[in-house]
Amino acid sequence: MRPFFTDIAGNLALRERIGNDIVSGTLGQAFILSGPEGSGRRTFAKAIAMALCCARLEDPSCPLPCGSCLHCRQIRENISPDLYYIRREDKKATIGVDAIRAIRPSLLMTPVSNPVKVYIFEEADLLTPEAQNALLLTLENPPPYALFLLLCESPEQLLQTIRSRAPLLRMEHLDKATVTEYLLAHSAEARTLIRSDPGALDATILRADGCIGEVLSHLDAKxxxxxxxxxxxxxxxxxxxxxxxxxxxxxxxxxxxxxxxxxxxxxxxxxxxxxxxxxxxxxxxxxxxxxxxxxxxxxxxxxxxxxxxxxxxxxxxxxxxxxxxxxxxxxxxxxxxxxxxxx
Ligand SMILES: [Zn+2]
Structure with a gap:
């Protein structure tokens, strides 16, 4: 079995399903990706973009995404010309219709150097109803090269019409053993801490309640x-x-x-x-x-x-x-x- 999304902890069924859809060319064009803050939804959204654009997509001997080709690296570093973020402006509580209007011109043009253009909405549950309705027009008739990933904590905040166009993918709650294993494989701070003070690492993981992002943010020394x-x-x-x-x-x-x-x-x-x-x-x-x-x-x-x-x-x-x-x-x-x- 080809390994998919090896940078994502747990979530095996979800990783396999999305990975298989990408390889077979049957991935949908819009998804809601839900999970609490720190659960890895941003990392997963980027990993989906990397997998779709990866130069080794068709090489079954290589994990997907490979993580090291030019396309993977550009997306990871947020410098890909075909990756768009839709974010809340500073000090604003919601994301208005202007944000949706702003991405429309880019939708008319084919991708620059990748097979797809990926639009990541970081806090989709903050889209105003007006913005969601504007987005809906796009989701009803998207250009074939566009993928929309709507990240949120509360998918019920999204209009039913949006939810019917974008299937919900839930990041699963991770148990302590999964989080520990992931941290030891990916974080030098975690490896240092487990040698010097294993109790402190355990305590940090317990407090973060399965959210790897939160553990990582606590692992810095201060x-x-x-x-x-x-x-x-x-x-x-x-x-x-x-x-x-x-x-x-x-x-x-x-x-x-x-x-x-x-x-x-x-x-x-x-x-x-x-x-x-x-x-x-x-x-x-x-x-x-x-x-x-x-x-x-x-x-x-x-x-x-x-x-x-x-x-x-x-x-x-x-x-x-x-x-x-x-x-x-x-x-x-x-x-x-x-x-x-x-x-
Ligand atoms: Zn790659």
Whole structure:
């Protein structure tokens, strides 16, 4: 079997279906490609363009796309004359009809150096109804060399008429093993991190919930350090909470500073940890989001009662809401510690 889209993790059935359609020349001319931010839909859209234009399309011994011919490289680097992006303008909430009018002249001309022209709509769910209707006219009668890829998080935002013209392709949710395998094959940072701190890599993958794009964006050293600091603080607060060490809490609170966004990210981690602590009391095989393993979570639940965690969870949720509503940071932190039972 010829390997298709080897730069895309998971999504085997989808890769095979689209790859076979490209090789047999039966690929449709418009698709909606949906998935959450970071799920790989942009990478996949570009890979589809590369496969259609690849110089080795007809060489069954070569993976498709080959990734190294001129056409593949031009598309990957976004310098292909036949690749178009339709994007939201800065500071605008939607994509208007002008964006569709702007691509019309290019549709009248055949591709410059490839068999197809590919139009990638990065946030198709932001197209206004007027823009979607304008696009519909094109989708109803597209020139034979055009391919339209409509990327979105919420395909239901698109008009039914668009959805009936463009089949929906969903990027699948990836499990931890698939993400890890992909990262180790494609990211030098991931390979370094798994040697120096495998727990941190696991934690980053868990937090990203299957989105490779998000893991990659966290793997740069700066955000990794910031995340690690907040993780360490979360562990310390959990220790102080379960061991009823008020003095330790006072020291921790002093060290916290008044950075609102750092505080929010700590609270978000703390909430995840508390939820894990509650979950492991109800299941032998829970899906954890903060702790790397059941045993690690068990370490922190100690002999503490479930009501302690529930109370802390409530307090943390309330404190996050207060911070988001612009409450004083120090005061919120103090109230949070009291309500949690840390003091
Ligand atoms: Zn190629």
């Amino acid at each position: 955000s990794r350090t910031a995340l690690n600091t907040q993780r360490e603080r979360t562990f310390s607060f959990l220790n102080a909470l379960t061991a009823h060490r008020a003095q330790a809490s006072v020291e921790l609170l002093k060290a916290m500073g008044t950075d609102r966004s750092a505080m929010l990210s700590l609270f978000s981690l703390f909430e995840e940890a508390l939820r894990d602590c509650i979950l492991i009391r109800h299941s032998d095989d829970p899906v954890l989001s903060f702790f790397v393993s059941f045993d690690e979570a068990l370490q922190y639940t100690g002999h503490a009662s479930e009501s302690l965690f529930l109370r802390a969870l409530d307090a943390t949720h309330t404190a996050s809401e207060s911070l988001l509503a612009n409450a004083n940071v120090r005061l919120t932190l103090h109230i949070w510690a009291m309500d949690c039972g840390l003091l």
